[in-house]
Amino acid sequence: MPGLGNLEKRRAEHREIISSVKLTGKTGEAVQRAGIGKGVFLVGTDLEAMLREAGVSRETGVDLGLQFVRRADSRGHIYFLANRGERMVDGFVTLGVSAKSAAIFDPRFESRIGMAAVRKDTGGSTQVYLQLQPGESCILRTFAKEVVEGPQWQYLQWSGAACAVAGTWKVGFVEGGPELPAGFQTKELESWTKLGGSEAICFAGTGRYTIEFDQPTVAADDWLLDLGKVVTVPV
Amino acid sequence: MPRSYFHDSFEYYGAQWTEDFFKEFQARRGYDLRLQLPALLGEGPEEMVSRVKGDYRETISDLHLAFIQRWTAWAHGHGSISRNQAHGAPGNLLDIYAAADIPETEIFGATEEKNIPLNKFSSSAAHLTGRKLASSESFTWLTEHFQTSLSDVKQAADYLFLSGVNHIFFHGIPYSPADAPWPGWQFYASVNFGPQGGLWHELPEFNKYVTRCQSMLQSGMSANDVLLYFPVYDAWQTPGNLILPNPLPKAFTSAALTLWERGYAFDQLSDQFLAKARCVDGRIMLPGGGLPCCGGAEMRSDA
Numbered sequence: 001m002p003g004l005g006n007l008e009k010r011r012a013e014h015r016e017i018i019s020s021v022k023l024t025g026k027t028g029e030a031v032q033r034a035g036i037g038k039g040v041f042l043v044g045t046d047l048e049a050m051l052r053e054a055g056v057s058r059e060t061g062v063d064l065g066l067q068f069v070r071r072a073d074s075r076g077h078i079y080f081l082a083n084r085g086e087r088m089v090d091g092f093v094t095l096g097v098s099a100k101s102a103a104i105f106d107p108r109f110e111s112r113i114g115m116a117a118v119r120k121d122t123g124g125s126t127q128v129y130l131q132l133q134p135g136e137s138c139i140l141r142t143f144a145k146e147v148v149e150g151p152q153w154q155y156l157q158w159s160g161a162a163c164a165v166a167g168t169w170k171v172g173f174v175e176g177g178p179e180l181p182a183g184f185q186t187k188e189l190e191s192w193t194k195l196g197g198s199e200a201i202c203f204a205g206t207g208r209y210t211i212e213f214d215q216p217t218v219a220a221d222d223w224l225l226d227l228g229k230v231v232t233v234p235v
Numbered sequence: 236m237p238r239s240y241f242h243d244s245f246e247y248y249g250a251q252w253t254e255d256f257f258k259e260f261q262a263r264r265g266y267d268l269r270l271q272l273p274a275l276l277g278e279g280p281e282e283m284v285s286r287v288k289g290d291y292r293e294t295i296s297d298l299h300l301a302f303i304q305r306w307t308a309w310a311h312g313h314g315s316i317s318r319n320q321a322h323g324a325p326g327n328l329l330d331i332y333a334a335a336d337i338p339e340t341e342i343f344g345a346t347e348e349k350n351i352p353l354n355k356f357s358s359s360a361a362h363l364t365g366r367k368l369a370s371s372e373s374f375t376w377l378t379e380h381f382q383t384s385l386s387d388v389k390q391a392a393d394y395l396f397l398s399g400v401n402h403i404f405f406h407g408i409p410y411s412p413a414d415a416p417w418p419g420w421q422f423y424a425s426v427n428f429g430p431q432g433g434l435w436h437e438l439p440e441f442n443k444y445v446t447r448c449q450s451m452l453q454s455g456m457s458a459n460d461v462l463l464y465f466p467v468y469d470a471w472q473t474p475g476n477l478i479l480p481n482p483l484p485k486a487f488t489s490a491a492l493t494l495w496e497r498g499y500a501f502d503q504l505s506d507q508f509l510a511k512a513r514c515v516d517g518r519i520m521l522p523g524g525g526l527p528c529c530g531g532a533e534m535r536s537d538a
Contacts, residue, residue, distance in 0.1 A: 002290075003468075056499060061498065062496065080451065108444050135390060178418075206433065232384035232387075
């Protein structure tokens with residue numbers, strides 16, 4: 001009971017209210033209950049045990065490194081999902097809400113959209129197949145009662161070994177300062193601070209690394225250009 | 236006419252009194268603070284000191300809240316709306332965010348998930364009141380000058396979206412005269428998103444990303460399952476410094492972080508909104524809409 005004003009009167013009121021809350025269950029049980037009106041108080045020291053008791057579902061994607069924010073409208077739910085972990089998420093992820101179908105949007109692109117692979121697990125929970133690299137995010141739009149038709153989301157499946165991009169790189173400087181350094185060529189990919197002269201060491205701004213290479217001969221629908229670790233601040 | 240009037244984070248350092256404070260205190264707390272000045276200054280039994288300081292802190296909070304409400308009404312009277320950063324205030328942050336049309340949080344430096352309970356007050360205020368937008372002052376001092384990459388910025392924006400923000404403001408583009416030599420003028424606390432900051436040409440791509448995310452996050456309504464009670468009195472009723480910016484009880488932040496880490500969709504709830512909550516058809520109804528499920532409370536049991 002906080003504060004000083006009318007303290008005894010407020011304490012008496014508080015005692016009366018508290019005495020109307022009758023806990024059932026033995027002392028020492030993880031969760032005790034007290035029915036009051038149409039509702040129930042759960043009392044305990046283990047927050048998750050109480051949430052389970054109350055039947056609150058959780059988003060188990062967090063166990064894989066995902067975080068989420070969730071909204072709803074008349075047709076279903078809208079998730080913003082981000083992989084905050086250090087490993088790629090590549091598999092079915094159980095949702096905290098029920099859905100018949102779901103669309104994935106990659107917000108980095110104007111029209112990279114597709115219908116997700118959706119299934120129910122043995123307990124009847126909805127699962128959606130997600131592929132998210134560390135740091136990657138997507139919008140997941142679920143439909144509670146409709147099976148919405150549309151082009152499938154293009155999941156990545158590796159169809160061959162990676163091919164190195166090798167040859168001579170042209171390094172040029174586009175914009176920045178204090179001076180635009182002269183361009184140069186290199187066979188090794190490195191920060192310009194390590195490859196260029198004294199002007200390049202001082203340079204802050206935009207550089208352009210250019211190379212031409214032949215398309216690999218492995219059969220594939222699509223190609224992923226792995227830029228490796230892009231260094232923005234040389235250490 | 237400005238679209239909205241803006242109140243920055245509470246930085247009225249040393250502000251702890253106002254002319255009619257004794258009168259306001261008497262009216263709000265029901266006793267004469269002039270008779271309890273030793274306790275207010277920390278003299279006497281600790282419980283008494285804590286109670287009187289707690290009442291003082293609640294009154295300071297009430298008065299700042301009344302100011303934000305009056306300012307918002309003034310903005311409405313002038314055909315505009317209010318956008319407020321409550322953080323930094325020695326008050327009930329949730330209620331103070333909720334008093335403005337657009338509650339606005341802030342990130343400062345590298346984003347850390349331990350700040351989620353503080354950041355979520357603004358989006359919770361929007362959800363509880365049914366306001367469409369929860370905004371953010373974003374990327375303030377994210378890294379040192381000229382060392383911020385768009386991938387840093389994207390991760391910070393994602394953090395904000397995850398905290399419930401759906402309306403990002405940049406901090407910022409420093410003014411720099413056209414004839415200022417490279418690299419132009421800087422502002423100490425800004426990531427320089429301006430023409431000479433190194434991110435200028437790529438910024439439109441990033442803005443498209445933000446636009447696409449926000450267009451989804453501004454549609455529908457928030458769909459969280461749990462309301463976590465914010466027991467501000469537990470922070471107020473303590474014997475320490477009179478002015479407590481961002482009063483967050485440890486048990487509260489720890490419970491909020493448990494919910495966050497374990498994947499529970501939650502909002503934070505103050506006494507004001509707890510009193511407004513109604514149960515309709517098994518759902519908790521608040522001014523901003525309904526929740527399917529239950530409230531959670533982390534409360535100190537002492538009387």
